[in-house]
Amino acid sequence: MSKTTNRPDEWKIEQGLKGAVLPVLDMTGSETKELAPQVFGELTKDKEAIAAVGDRDKLFTRERKGWVGFVEWENYPEKKAAAHKILTSQTFPPNPEFQLGPIPDTNPVLPGTHWKMWHHAVGGELTKIPDDSWDLVLKEKHPDMLHLLQFPYNGEPPKRLVTAKEVTPNPLHFVRNHGGIPIIDKEDYSFTMDGLVKEPRSFTLDDLMDEAKFPRVEKTVTIQCSGTRRIEQILKYPGQGDEVPQAPWAEGAIGTATYVGISLKKVIKACGGLVDGAKHLEFYGADTYFKDDEVMNYLVSVPWSKVKANEVLLAWEMNGEVLPRIHGYPLRLVVMGYIGARSVKWLYRIKAIKNPTRAPVQSKEYLYFPQQVGKHNLKMTDGIQIQEMPVSSAIMSPWTKQVVIHNGKIRCKGWAYSGGGRWPERIELSNDGGFNWYTVPPENMSKKRKWTWRTYEFDLPCDVEGWVEIVCRCWDNALNTQPPDVRTAWNWGLHVTSSCHRISVYSVNKTKPLTKARLDEFEKADIPFGPITVPLQFPSQTWDEYEKYWQEHDPRDAADEI
Ligand SMILES: Nc1nc2c(c(=O)[nH]1)N[C@H]1C(S)=C(S)[C@@H](COP(=O)(O)O)O[C@H]1N2
Numbered sequence: 001m002s003k004t005t006n007r008p009d010e011w012k013i014e015q016g017l018k019g020a021v022l023p024v025l026d027m028t029g030s031e032t033k034e035l036a037p038q039v040f041g042e043l044t045k046d047k048e049a050i051a052a053v054g055d056r057d058k059l060f061t062r063e064r065k066g067w068v069g070f071v072e073w074e075n076y077p078e079k080k081a082a083a084h085k086i087l088t089s090q091t092f093p094p095n096p097e098f099q100l101g102p103i104p105d106t107n108p109v110l111p112g113t114h115w116k117m118w119h120h121a122v123g124g125e126l127t128k129i130p131d132d133s134w135d136l137v138l139k140e141k142h143p144d145m146l147h148l149l150q151f152p153y154n155g156e157p158p159k160r161l162v163t164a165k166e167v168t169p170n171p172l173h174f175v176r177n178h179g180g181i182p183i184i185d186k187e188d189y190s191f192t193m194d195g196l197v198k199e200p201r202s203f204t205l206d207d208l209m210d211e212a213k214f215p216r217v218e219k220t221v222t223i224q225c226s227g228t229r230r231i232e233q234i235l236k237y238p239g240q241g242d243e244v245p246q247a248p249w250a251e252g253a254i255g256t257a258t259y260v261g262i263s264l265k266k267v268i269k270a271c272g273g274l275v276d277g278a279k280h281l282e283f284y285g286a287d288t289y290f291k292d293d294e295v296m297n298y299l300v301s302v303p304w305s306k307v308k309a310n311e312v313l314l315a316w317e318m319n320g321e322v323l324p325r326i327h328g329y330p331l332r333l334v335v336m337g338y339i340g341a342r343s344v345k346w347l348y349r350i351k352a353i354k355n356p357t358r359a360p361v362q363s364k365e366y367l368y369f370p371q372q373v374g375k376h377n378l379k380m381t382d383g384i385q386i387q388e389m390p391v392s393s394a395i396m397s398p399w400t401k402q403v404v405i406h407n408g409k410i411r412c413k414g415w416a417y418s419g420g421g422r423w424p425e426r427i428e429l430s431n432d433g434g435f436n437w438y439t440v441p442p443e444n445m446s447k448k449r450k451w452t453w454r455t456y457e458f459d460l461p462c463d464v465e466g467w468v469e470i471v472c473r474c475w476d477n478a479l480n481t482q483p484p485d486v487r488t489a490w491n492w493g494l495h496v497t498s499s500c501h502r503i504s505v506y507s508v509n510k511t512k513p514l515t516k517a518r519l520d521e522f523e524k525a526d527i528p529f530g531p532i533t534v535p536l537q538f539p540s541q542t543w544d545e546y547e548k549y550w551q552e553h554d555p556r557d558a559a560d561e562i
């Protein structure tokens with residue numbers, strides 16, 4: 001026998017459990033060829049080229065007194081070019097592959113290796129940001145947060161805490177960052193309003209808090225990231241991404257808080273209004289974002305019509321507390337009913353412009369592609385710019401693969417939300433994969449509000465035993481509902497997982513006399529019931545019972561009568 005040519009992990013590879021190392025098959029010729037996947041060579045660094053860029057501490061220095069971690073990029077093309085030179089004069093290790101392989105068992109789940117390295121490579125004011133940001137996570141967030149990405153920080157509460165309260169406590173509100181957290185002193189804070197406004201000027205927090213000029217607004221608003229429930233798409237098919245777009249969000253990238261601030265419309269009015277032709281407002285965040293070896297501030301825009309409707313707030317208070325640093329202190333935007341990406345944190349500038357911003361967060365990301373467009377033919381313009389989230393919902397309890405012992409009803413909990421100022425009107429649950437639906441009574445749903453989710457609790461009738469598929473769906477007030485399963489709305493950017501949420505639980509119905517007797521046996525023998533896969537430790541039928549059955553029934557095989 002000759003030696004095997006198989007790899008030790010051959011079986012795994014053949015079963016698609018290690019997709020990243022699978023060769024691509026080229027079937028364009030008469031013979032099928034195997035094309036090896038990319039391999040990453042030695043890391044390189046052109047030290048001379050980097051040194052020639054100049055003193056990084058001077059080039060990328062703190063922009064303003066009292067603004068730790070803030071570098072202004074947008075007004076300085078030469079600064080951007082210097083950072084680009086540094087980033088392109090070296091190579092970085094590949095991203096950890098988890099979409100085509102196992103997700104680490106750690107918390108933080110993913111470290112954000114690239115992002116830390118990029119910050120350190122550019123240096124200057126960015127050097128300390130990864131460490132400072134993590135310190136703030138530990139200070140401001142709940143100890144039970146699930147840290148999907150350590151840096152830039154992306155974290156969500158565990159399922160049991162997502163809907164524990166109708167208004168999310170600040171330490172448990174999810175966080176989605178594209179960069180580090182700037183540490184800004186309130187005393188040194190102001191933002192500028194410029195571009196196509198009649199009288200450009202800047203505002204301090206005291207200016208905004210002057211109630212004689214700006215009426216105070218208090219609003220309870222749900223912010224949802226368009227990556228919510230992305231893990232369901234990842235587990236179906238891998239898609240686009242480096243570590244940030246890929247953050248494997250579950251159902252917790254959504255949170256509800258009561259914000260206090262003022263309507264942005266009034267601030268524009270205080271600048272004499274817009275100049276003719278201005279149709280959009282561009283918002284600048286003080287954090288630094290990296291995209292394709294370029295550095296920039298976090299920029300997005302929102303149409304004027306949205307601002308004019310008083311649906312865009314400048315907020316400094318969250319749930320009765322000063323806005324936490326991780327959520328944008330001293331001042332953030334809250335755009336009601338739009339994806340979270342538009343609610344800019346650490347706001348330092350607003351610019352009135354003619355067209356939607358061309359900044360990458362708006363033009364290259366948060367795009368909803370058609371299913372047949374993926375890696376090789378993807379054009380930015382193929383994607384719908386995600387703005388209002390469609391209606392969606394989720395089951396927070398029980399969890400998929402869980403065994404549930406019940407008295408004919410399975411206790412379910414979760415949330416439902418719809419973007420654009422629509423609200424959950426009806427929530428339904430199915431125990432049979434979505435054929436038959438039970439309506440959650442309105443009294444089991446939290447308060448109906450224009451800009452928030454509704455949490456729910458419901459005892460779902462379930463007679464049958466064994467694996468059952470529990471499904472949740474919501475109808476909003478415009479009678480929109482959710483696609484039936486994740487495959488129907490899978491997309492390359494892994495955004496907007498709004499399909500019906502499906503979980504499989506193993507139903508054990510104690511109202512059935514046999515089941516009750518069996519569970520009593522487990523209890524008497526002091527044997528835990530789970531896991532479900534372990535063989536029964538005592539017989540479920542005696543040999544006497546077995547013999548009796550065959551005496552009373554036809555034999556196994558039909559008689560072959562001649
Ligand atoms: N300056 C800045 N603002 C930002 C982001 C960011 O990375 N930088 N992330 C956005 C995204 S994608 C979301 S979903 C929300 C999340 O808000 P939260 O972290 O307060 O929950 O913030 C938005 N505002």
Ligand SMILES: [Mo]
Pocket residue numbers: 176224225226227339340341
């Ligand atoms: Mo987001």
